[in-house]
Amino acid sequence: MxxxxxxxxxxxxxxxxxxxxxxxxxxxxxxxxxxxxxxxxxxxxxxxxxxxxxxxxxxxxxxxxxxxxxxxxxxxxxxxxxxxxxxxxxxxxxxxxxxxxxxxxxxxxxxxxxxxxxxxxxxxxxxxxxxxxxxxxxxxxxxxxxxxxxxxxxxxxxxxxxxxxxxxxGTTRIKYTGPPRLPVDRVFSVTGFGTVATGTLLSGQIHTGDILQIYPGDAVYRVRNIQVHGHKVDTAEPGQRVAVNLSGAEADDLNRGDTLASPGSLQPSFRVDVKLKLLPDVPKPLKHRARVRVYLGTAEILGRVILLDREELQPGGDAYVQLQLETKVAAARGDHFVIRSYSPMRTIGGGTVINPAAGKHRRNRQEVIQALATAEKGTPDELLEQYLATNSRVFTPVELAAGVGLTGEETASALRELLDDNRAAAIQAEGEKVYLATRVLAEWEKKIIRALTEYHAKYPLREGYPKEEMRSRLFPAINNKQFQMLLNHFAKNKILAVQPQTVSLQGFRPQPTPTQGKKINRLEEMYLASPFQPPGWPEAAKEAGLAGDESEYLSYLLNRGILVKIAEGLYFHSRALQSAIDLVKGHLTQKGELSLGEVRDLLQTSRKYTLPLLEYLDREKITRRVGDIRVAGRALSSG
Missing domain, CATH: 3.40.50.300 (P-loop containing nucleotide triphosphate hydrolases)
Structure with missing residues (x-):
């Protein structure tokens, strides 16, 4: 080195x-x-x-x-x-x-x-x-x-x-590959240059022009200049003391305790799973939920020690615990930390980070302790499999590397092994891939099928489950793009059908119950009884005996093409509309033009219905308005 x-x-x-x-x-x-x-x-x-x-x-x-x-x-x-x-x-x-x-x-x-x-x-x-x-x-x-x-x-x-x-x-660093990571220990301003942050580069390289994110925040800045050992360089290597000049950053945009790293390479968290050792000479045991000062990287954070399998940790003992922090920290698997008592302040213990972005655990569960033991000592594929299995969401390779604490190369190799053994699954769309545990994917398939089956039974007239409602209710941990990738995966495998706004089981078609069928028949009768002077929807719904679910029926009738919306609040039965079009077409064939009054007389209706109908025909290119008359539109001429 x-x-x-x-x-x-x-x-x-x-x-x-x-x-x-x-x-x-x-x-x-x-x-x-x-x-x-x-x-x-x-x-x-x-x-x-x-x-x-x-x-x-x-x-x-x-x-x-x-x-x-x-x-x-x-x-x-x-x-x-x-x-x-x-x-x-x-x-x-x-x-x-x-x-x-x-x-x-x-x-x-x-x-x-x-x-x-x-x-x-x-x-x-x-x-x-x-x-x-x-x-x-x-x-x-x-x-x-x-x-x-x-x-x-x-x-x-x-x-x-x-x-x-x-x-x-004879000094070597076990882990120096992967994304750059620079815990910040000093921040200052230099006249003519701007903000400078210094620290020891733990891994990766930093190049002039690189984009770095300030963790645990989300601000990103370009590296303008780099100094190593007092000399300007284009590249900083692991193990060097580095001063980074960030373009556009203000001195108060970052502080000691922050970390500069590649965007998306770390996952800031309030909870960190660790292996904690208590020093043998501390005066008393460490109790569950004891408030401590945590020193991790260059950060000092207040937090509490969550003892997962006991009420107190004896001096000289060690245990798997969770640190519940008062502010987020961006750590990596394998990082070492120290804790000091809150008051009086003295060093009482420390250890190693196992999971830098942990979820909340239930205490006194043997499976939790076993999982942490595996996470501490497991191989890269074991670590990755466990991480995927215990986090019900999809991950990009960068997110997996950050969450598990592996390098990009280790993550890629472990993913290949898991995919080959069918322990992980890949979902892809538009050149992007995300990964999840095979078991999680199977559970999601069952969850979606169960949800759609129940939804179709409850709302037989609806086209399907609204996409955003399904994502927010069933899959809140994944974003819209990833959810769409998941739906497309299931659609490709003939499990479900995806519409622009809804999702349904493959082969599902809205089908009214016998009772609903009678009400729909009654609605059709009313709209056909007076085809060119149809009733308003509220009146028709009341006459048909709809109560509280009028919108269900209207959506069904519109989606199936039984009713056609002519204007706001005005609906024609599709057969009545076709009859009107045929009459207009016949008149135009004979005379070449027609007026609003002629259409009114032709359909034996009133101006109240004739004007919105003609405006609808104009929009559909069936007619074309020329002054106060209509002539054949493009759609009618081509037909």
Missing amino acids: NHIIIGTAGHVDHGKTVLIRALTGTDTDRLKEEKERGISIELGFAYLQLPNGQTAGIIDVPGHERFIKNMLAGVGGIDIVLLVIAADEGVMPQTREHLDIIQLLQIEKGLVVITKKDLVDQEWLELVYEEVKDFLAGTLLENAPILAVSAVTGEGMDYLRETISQLAA
Whole structure:
């Protein structure tokens, strides 16, 4: 790996900033307040060219207890940690808390630097060395090199650089492919350039001109410029400290804790399923629904711990839990997190994200715990199958990768395996594909058939179930386009028929019941009894004995072509309309034109019905108005 991130950890005033200045020549105390108080408050950054040719970005994190949230914001992307312990003080409270955080975040590579060697004699230094060895026993840094240096005199600094170089040479990132993901730890404005966000690029690449989304929001911006290690570049690689200049963004559009990533590649959520470990030295058990501070990436979020299979978690224990957060977070599977007690604030535990966009679980269900165990340790196809089976909706490949926490390549490979084994199904239309579990598709087929069967029985005169009503009632989790793709899939398989506005079972035709048939016959009789002076619909409906379902009958009669709407509130029986057309056609054949009065006399009706009828015939191109007369229209002439 050409680019690594080194982070410092340790108690306040143990010499972290001075050590970095001696290593790199950069003073990471960049704030006036830090200069005045002599402690690091904010994250500081420096760059180091290692003897082996690798480039290291160094994050100087605060050591004071009050600024530990800033420390947590800096450790998420660290490859190697330098645990700094002052020779004149030894292991101190924040040393212990920082080591706990290193453990919880699973930072496996590091070394211990005993600073201020020049302030103590050799005998004292050996005592501190033994204390540190005991302190590290049983931790991830148990076998880490321990070096004593003096940043003031320079003693041991060359050996420190060489040791860092050796550690860096063997450092690899397990997961760096996939979409770019940059947790933001600083935001500022630069005159003439605009807003700049910085962070450690965890995966993927960022190129000049890329479009990035600010999570957990939905705003997107174009990357105008990129800087890495203080130099302008066109591409940023995983493991680099990156400064991104976003075109059009304002400084208050994003904050520390946000994440820059490809549009659609993450799923912000209020609920995250995790494997949580409680530190062994916490003073009391963690209770169900305990309010905590969650540190994930560069974000600090308040939330509650939902214990899924117990009422409290004992010190030193671990469990599958759900974090119920007060604001949305955009995480990925495998991300590490830390929790601190709400009050008083102290680090109490941490763990790994299993499902970054979880649904609400019922507690004390063994199947929930088993599903989380599979999600924690399963293969990509097992993870994908479980995710599809427990989320009743359709997904694009990008949504699946974001939801499960896999790379695009892993998702594509797992999908192929699931499709080949008939454990997943693909629905496609217009070149787009969405995926869902085969079991879910079968359940949806049964659900639609059952719903349509019940609907047709309840409304036998209707053409079908209105599409939007069906989507909102039965499939609220999928959008209109995806719902139409689903309907087309079932129509292609001869399960249902799709009309412009409705859905029906394949082969269904509206069919009145015997009682409804009698009422329809009575309506037809009324409209045919006075064909060119038909009754108004309300009067006809009342005469036929319709009560409360007049619109059902009218829609049926219109859809079947039995009645034809001539104008608002005026309907002709189709046979009466055809008779009128025949009479008009015969008159035009003989005389070539006709007036409104002639049509009125021809049909033995009144102007009330003649005028809207002629306007209807004009619209249908049967007649054409020329001044106060009508001549044959295009439809009649061609006929």
